[in-house]
Amino acid sequence: MMVIFTSRSEKKALMSTRKILDTFADRIGNDTWKTIITEDGLSTVRLLLRKHATKSTAVACHWLRSRNRSELLWVVGNRDKFNDQGIVPVHSTKKNLRHGEWENNWIHLPAIKALTAVASLLHDWGKANQAFQKMLASPLKHKDPFRHEWLSCKLISALIASTGSGDSDKIWIEKLHNFSFDEKTISKTLPNIVNETFAGLPPIASLICWLILTHHRMPGLDKNTGLKYKGNTKDSISAMLSIIESDWGYQKDISVPVKFPHGLLKTSVTWEKQLKKWTQRLLDECENILRLLETPALRPVLHYARLSMMMADYYISSKPADTNWKTDCDLYAKSGAGQKLDEHLVRVAEQALKIVHRLPQLSEHMDSAKDIRALRKKSPKPFIWQDNAVEDIRHFREAHDTDANNGWFIVNMASTGCGKTIANAKIMQAISKDAKSLRYILALGLRSLTLQTGTEYRQRIGLSEDELAVLVGDSSVRELYQQAQEDSNSEESRQEDLLDSSLHYALDNSDNFLDIFFDNNKPSSARKNQAFLYKPVLVATIDHFILASETTRGGKYMLPFLRLMSSDLVIDEVDDFNANDLIPIAHLVHLAGMLGRNVAISSATIPPDLAEGLFCSYREGRELYNGFTQQHTSLTCVLCDEFKTSVSNIPGTLDTAGQDYRKLHEEFVRKRILKLGKQTVKRKACLIPLDKTEIPEDSQLTSLYFSKIRDAAISMHNSHHFIDTISGKKISFGLIRMANINPCVCLSLFLLHTDWKGCAVRLMTYHSRQTLLLRHEQETYLDRVLKRKEADPSGNLSDPVIRTHINNTIEDNLIFLVISTPVEEIGRDHDFDWAVVEPSSYRSIIQLAGRILRHRKPKEDISSPNIAILQYNLKGLEGDSHAFSRPGYETSNRYRFTSHDMNDLVDQSELLARVDAVPRILKPSTLEPQKHLIHLEHQVMQDFRDMSVTGPETLHGYFKEYWWMTGIPQVLHPFREGDTQMQLYLCYRDGKLVFCEKSKEGDYIPTESTFQIENTPNIVEPTALKRLWLNRDYEAALHKQLSLSDCPPETEDTMLEQLSKKYGKIAFPACWSNSRYVLLYSDQFGLWKKE
Known part of the structure; x- marks a missing residue:
């Protein structure tokens, strides 16, 4: 193929662009190249350009199809340097340096900044207590009475009580602003209220305390204790905080007295300066924040503030102490020669504010896949319905002048084998803001299905390695899958790595906080996390993303949350999950709606109540997004199958939207059933x-x-x-x-x-x-x-x-x-x-x-x-x-x-x-x-979508009440409950196969006697062996793997042992570990209980 490259790169990017293109093509102008090149060679050029791309890079590639026709294949870098056809503009207009195009949707940034800054400056205030400081010096000898975040909140409560603030926020905030609070009075008041709930706090103090209280974990209880709150309605923040006690995860050794002999940081000049600055900002924002309390915008504001503070806390905690920090404070935030407490608070606040400032960019300006030729091509005749669905969406957008921020809820019900996977990609492109790009998450329930889908996306859609990431939890599974692909004789099945080994991204210096996910000491994990966040199309098991809404401890939710901020969500085979798992999935769909993303669900067997329940979850989340952006964008539903596509706006209010969707769904299903009834009967x-x-x-x-x-x-x-x-x-x-x-x-x-x-x-x-x-x-x-x-x-x-x-x-x-x-x-x-x-x-x-x-x-x-x-x-x-x-x-x-x-x-x-x-x-x-049988399944789905039932165990309790401020909903409906598995390894040692358990230190300890595992190689009688379709042999399979490596004979046993530790994993229910079951193992039948 003959191609022409046109560069409009600037500054240092101009030199790197010329260097790459000069290697592959002839320069026919100052910044124009022409060459004849293969498709693989062109992919290499694009990959190299992307790896070295900066903000100043801009290169367009045109394919000369004939004497009078060319086609834009792709643009690398700044697309604004060209128009949609890749043509260089000859006139220009002034650039909008204020970035109003994306900041206009973030009108609550000042409120987020004020709340985040003050919460950050106080988030570890409780570490000033004597027991914590002793624990830092000698952790084995001393214990903390309460977790430090609880004490930080209680110090605020004591401050409010000592100032007589009542329901007013201004009094206690002014006390902080004037730095006129009395340390002794607060220290004396705190022991009297340390075990009390947060009932009676002023509104803004409640928000600040919630941010501080949750910066390590959500307040929660174990499942048995949490069950007593089933059906319990909490319809305000004050009602929710009034039941949270210290035993919700914050008690340690309550016999230890709470004392503050070293004061409460009043000697820190820098902390005082920052506290004065940001409490003034908080006072300025008081009226706006109080108005937020009555609007749907409050929940997104708190989520963004919490995310920013937690990321900042993780980032600053990973850094060494500043040797130039000047302070008279003798309190520490970390053990050893760690950061001083005032340094930590100030640095976290500074970093959190930088993160808040970057949130709009992380939401709106992440990379997307464009110029995907395979999606522009017409589908083969059996799959022409895919193109029809795209056309129907395009016509709808044109006819209704659909806003770019419009919400889309997609239900793909095409039958098995009709191409739902490719259809989902085409539809997600059609509903993107420019109707030409892809940035979405494809969440699946099984690892095997994830790998298959990744292969299909590479081969049939043509997504390159810098556009697609396929993530599974176990790298061994991925390696074996790739081996199978490489063993195929078909040229079409030639695979690139599912996860690129050398990812490069041009990061802004203000994004240094993302280093918490990209640890240079863990390169494999860093590459995975980079792909997770940056690659336009992400195919992975839903377990990776459910953490965004279901994490109750630690920061594992942060990276999935960041990804979901910028990506639409597709859940494939959504009805494969059991009824308990549907609640967490509804939480995830709700979160996607709150973040302004589009959602698609896909399965040939979606029950109507399941679709309606997830639609209502999305609609509730979308209402929060509209409140946050103060927009009134519509919500468009697309229902499609291999016969027809229905595209409709849901015009009703929040209360009637579910009924409107139900009518739409029922009409679509009625027509689908008529079509299915005319098909050839393949199964009886x-x-x-x-x-x-x-x-x-x-x-x-x-x-x-x-x-x-x-x-x-x-x-x-x-x-x-x-x-x-x-x-x-x-x-x-x-x-x-x-x-x-x-x-x-x-x-x-x-x-x-x-x-x-x-x-x-x-x-x-x-x-x-x-x-x-x-x-x-x-x-x-x-x-x-x-x-x-x-x-x-x-x-x-x-x-x-x-x-x-x-x-x-x-x-x-x-x-x-x-x-x-x-x-x-x-x-x-x-x-x-x-x-x-x-x-x-x-x-x-x-x-x-x-x-x-x-x-x-x-x-x-x-x-x-x-x-x-x-x-x-x-x-x-x-x-x-x-x-x-x-x-x-x-x-x-x-x-x-x-x-x-x-x-x-x-x-x-x-x-x-x-x-x-x-x-x-x-x-x-x-x-x-x-x-x-089928009525029970519909009843379970009906109960799932029932929004009239209240309490933390229900969708109503999570969406319309304030249980989302705790971890109780997640405790009552844990994702994949009962799926806890133990890992054993069938290890090769000294010529024998032995079951081992991997210890925390990484040692493989024989456990056959512990778990009573009997190896039964002769369980099949010799006369019956011929009835085995495949006579499987684990040791022979290990030797086959060994043959794929260049291993010298003297190290074969060592290599076999390493391979067995890698590929000999076998899982069984964790509950068996404490049982008296005798387990049997055979290469032919796996592991099972002896009857």
Whole structure:
């Protein structure tokens, strides 16, 4: 391709630009270059320019498509130097040096600065107490009576009490301003009130105290104690602060007296000067702040103030003491030769104010991805709906003259396999402020899905390594995934690093505070955090972002919060999360709305109440944003699927917005159902009867259950096999879905050793409790052989393993069988011929149905069911009162069925007619949650979105009350509750494999006897070994990894041990560590409990 580069770089950037472009192209003018170059070469040029870009860089690249046509490919640096077509302007206007275009939305910056400065100057005032100073000198001998932030607030309370301020803020602020407060009076008053709540504080004092109180942790209680506040309404700041006591996380050793023999910093001239300056500013802002108390703007103001102060505190605390600091103060803020207390307070205040000043820039001027050619191209015919959705949005914006700050709420309900992932990217570009750029977060629930999506974005959208970051929590997972990509023979699958190893960003000197995230002593973590904050498109598990709203201790929320300030949010497969997790997700959506970002949710099976609940969460957050910016921007909803796009403004008030959205959603779903009903039927289901009278003894219950599953598998194979043209044998690929890991393994062992009545079977067990390396190998293999996108179902029979099994069986019928847990339902692009299902929920049945004929499209409706659902699940057969839980929705007595018989819980005629998403997306007019499986799921979603219920456990309590000022909502609904896992490592030592636990010091300690783990390499009888689809071997897999490195023979054992520590991770529930369970391990089946 022939390209022309045009540079308008200035100052030092001019020299670096010329140096780079001179290397790759011929200079044909002062700052113009021309060359013929490959696409990869052009990507390299762009990357080099971006790495060396500064504010003075401006380079445009044009592709000469023909004699009379060129195309702007990209601009690096300052885009204002060119117009939208990359043409250099010949006239100019004056530049707006005041940056009013982004500061106009930040009219409350003076109030934020005043609150932040005064809170920062007082945030560690409580460290002046004698016990804290002794603790700094000798931490093992001395203890603090209360946390210092509690004492800092109590000093303010004592100041107010000693001055008789009452409800007036001006009196106590003037006392500070005049520096006329009496240290002895305050010190004498404090012990009398140190255990009291903050009831009766003046309004601004309440705000200052909350900022100080929360600069390390949110006030909170343990879950059991917090439950006593369920249903408790707190509709004002004073009501909220009036119940916070020292035992909300601030008590230490209350027997230690609180004394201040060294005074309260009145000897510090510098602190006095700053306190006088900023208390005067606070007095000037008093009326504005008091007005804020009655507006939605208060919450964003406090969030920004808290963020700024916390970041400043972290930054200043990471710095050494200033050796030139002049003071008569003998109080310290840090141990050793640390900062003096007055130095720390003043430095934190100064830095916090710099951060506040940078907030508009961090919100509005972060880098975005532009000039993305793949998104400009027309989609292939099966995915033309993506372009139609973009066109509908564009027409709507033009017709309604939509404001650039307009809020957008997107619901993408396209069916599985219709291209929702690419559609989301196109839609997010269409709703961006200029309708041409991308800056958003794609949050997913699974690591595997995150990596797959990252690959798709690189290959199909063409995002470069400086535009896309893909983050997963475990670097080992990423490395194994990249190996699999590199092993592919397809040129298309060639991968760049998912996370660039040499990130460069032109940072302003005033952004030095961001160094707290970019620690040079931890380069890997620093690179990850740089990518997290700066790269335009960020694909990661939602766990990275949920911290922005759910962190109750420490500063882990700060970086996600900063990222969300500048990025739209897309949550993929949003209905994959359980009901408890939806509350934290709603908090995150609310936060995105409060920060002025757009939100999209995506899934083919979104229940209407879930969509409405998240819409209301966004609408409530957006109301805070409008109050903060004093704008009245509208909220636009986009509902789209593969058939149609609906774009509408929600005109109603805050109280009626939910009802308006409900009508819009119902109308869209009604039309969607009509379209779905006209599609070819690919999936039908039937129930497999289980007669309890056939079971003479409980000991035979499991064997009978497993026998029914085997018989159902044979029946499904007989109806849905295909013929191998080479051998003439009848082949099928089947899936058996079990609800839990233990029954999954036990069923696998049963099926390996049972009689298959003339059929040959090759089976594989698939669940999450397997070593990382073996699970990766298994998933890589299944992803390859079960993709089956061709119309011919036998397209995967050329796989060497599969062909060997076909050739080596004497039976005419051969079943390739995966026995799995719910891990197969989400995130795997697998295509089976049929399935047998142990039921947990209607949603799981629909999700699993998406793995049957996933990509293949029959020409006509299938004639017989290809999904068999067991009449009972195993828990129900055993008489468990909550049989449809973990997994499932039957989680409490409120959500409990009167029967666990699927004959009673589902409409068999509907299943026999077709299995699709309709029962999930269409809510019945009357709910009977005790009687019907799908009704219970809709009831749970209805309860989730119910905004009429009050208290910290509800959305109403978090959005409309003041529980957000505490950590109680997060304690009552922790994200991924019950998912606490312990990590073990299957380590190679002295030629043996040993389970080890990693200590805090990094040592690997053998734990097989501690956790009673038995290795069972011979659990499969020799005669049954041939029935294994893949004969997996962990040690052989380690040697394969070893072969990929240039390791000398004498260090092989050492290298194998290192590899096993890296790839031998296996997780199990933390609650097992204190139990008497005996655990069994096998390379074929992973880790499970001995029955």
